[in-house]
Amino acid sequence: MSEVIDLLAQLVSIGSVNPMGRDLSGPDVLETGMGNFLEQWFRENDIPCERQSVEPARDNIIARLEGGSRTVLLEAHQDVVPVDNMTIDPWKPTIQEGRMYGRGSCDTKAGMAAMMTAMRRLKIESPSDAPTVIMACVVDEEHQFTGISAACRTGLQADMAIVAEPTEMKIVVAHKGVVRWNIVTEGLSTHSARRDEGVSAIVRMAEVIPLLERYHAEVLRPRTDPMLGNATLSIGRIQGGTSVNTVPNRCEIELDRRLLPGEEPIEAIEEVRTWLREQGDLEFEPTFEPPRVISRALRPPEDQAVVELLSESCDAVLGQHTIEGVAYCTDASVLDHAGIPSVVFGAGNIQQAHSADEWIEIDQVEKATEVFYDFLLRAGRVRTPESIR
Numbered sequence: 104m105s106e107v108i109d110l111l112a113q114l115v116s117i118g119s120v121n122p123m124g125r126d127l128s129g130p131d132v133l134e135t136g137m138g139n140f141l142e143q144w145f146r147e148n149d150i151p152c153e154r155q156s157v158e159p160a161r162d163n164i165i166a167r168l169e170g171g172s173r174t175v176l177l178e179a180h181q182d183v184v185p186v187d188n189m190t191i192d193p194w195k196p197t198i199q200e201g202r203m204y205g206r207g208s209c210d211t212k213a214g215m216a217a218m219m220t221a222m223r224r225l226k227i228e229s230p231s232d233a234p235t236v237i238m239a240c241v242v243d244e245e246h247q248f249t250g251i252s253a254a255c256r257t258g259l260q261a262d263m264a265i266v267a268e269p270t271e272m273k274i275v276v277a278h279k280g281v282v283r284w285n286i287v288t289e290g291l292s293t294h295s296a297r298r299d300e301g302v303s304a305i306v307r308m309a310e311v312i313p314l315l316e317r318y319h320a321e322v323l324r325p326r327t328d329p330m331l332g333n334a335t336l337s338i339g340r341i342q343g344g345t346s347v348n349t350v351p352n353r354c355e356i357e358l359d360r361r362l363l364p365g366e367e368p369i370e371a372i373e374e375v376r377t378w379l380r381e382q383g384d385l386e387f388e389p390t391f392e393p394p395r396v397i398s399r400a401l402r403p404p405e406d407q408a409v410v411e412l413l414s415e416s417c418d419a420v421l422g423q424h425t426i427e428g429v430a431y432c433t434d435a436s437v438l439d440h441a442g443i444p445s446v447v448f449g450a451g452n453i454q455q456a457h458s459a460d461e462w463i464e465i466d467q468v469e470k471a472t473e474v475f476y477d478f479l480l481r482a483g484r485v486r487t488p489e490s491i492r
């Protein structure tokens with residue numbers, strides 16, 4: 104087994120489930136085990152690292168290898184999505200027909216293993232023109248992006264960043280953002296036998312929903328980005344009522360609004376509120392709860408150096424490169440808005456991320472490691488404007 108696949112197997116065998124707001128507990132939940140492993144791994148490899156507490160049992164591990172003046176940030180998230188409906192043992196990495204199976208194998212422990220292996224190789228070979236490399240292994244990417252947000256708040260800085268996600272070895276320079284919040288309708292509870300004396304919060308919500316659907320169709324569908332398609336609003340969850348013989352006094356829906364580059368999350372929510380006021384003939388005012396997930400879109404970097412260098416590395420290792428935009432969100436947008444030109448790149452297909460039998464092609468993980476290492480070498484060699492003068 105190659106070094107990177109051996110490391111990947113170790114990472115997969117450590118559960119790091121993100122509860123995603125649910126009441127989950129157990130040894131496989133949260134990032135404690137992962138944090139411990141990562142800290143020890145960097146120490147063993149003589150790469151200084153710090154442990155940054157984000158929430159209880161959730162620590163970012165940030166390693167730093169000193170080199171030249173240019174600083175490259177490699178970023179990968181520690182958490183994985185829950186394992187409820189998996190058809191394989193999530194924490195028992197198995198290799199079959201060139202694939203490794205297990206939760207997180209694709210999203211995104213493959214990327215993390217590839218980045219760590221490339222960093223370790225840089226440490227061992229220590230070429231004279233190596234850049235300074237920061238590897239940020241952050242918590243809570245899958246739900247609220249608190250890990251990368253905390254890292255940026257405490258001054259994480261770099262000249263460029265690559266965020267590991269399964270992009271099929273394509274260079275992702277743009278993706279949508281997301282904001283999620285609840286809308287609540289309230290009513291008046293009575294016994295169902297006396298329903299005319301009550302007010303049904305469910306029936307009220309039934310008036311709100313068609314207005315939201317029309318908002319998506321008329322306002323958001325025509326709002327498009329050349330790389331990313333259109334903005335969207337989707338109702339993902341509904342909950343209301345306590346028993347069949349009670350008129351419900353509360354109904355809530357959870358909304359997922361995907362943002363295009365340039366759209367601001369809070370403004371996007373306010374636009375929905377205004378739409379309901381202006382387009383609806385509602386006799387009540389639905390309540391908008393504060394958003395629980397906010398992530399802006401990733402904009403193509405103005406400073407193209409990271410795209411150019413990574414393209415060259417892909418050409419060298421894979422014989423070609425592809426640049427694209429994707430629909431899903433990543434930590435890269437947080438870095439982008441913190442002023443670090445960022446792209447997303449890694450082995451594996453997003454189709455296998457979060458899937459019931461999550462897997463990754465071993466060959467791609469090994470190639471990704473080569474790409475990351477080549478990238479680090481190129482990034483170190485890049486001459487700054489001062490050195491050209």
Ligand SMILES: [Zn+2]
Binds near residue numbers: 210
């Ligand atoms: Zn991911």
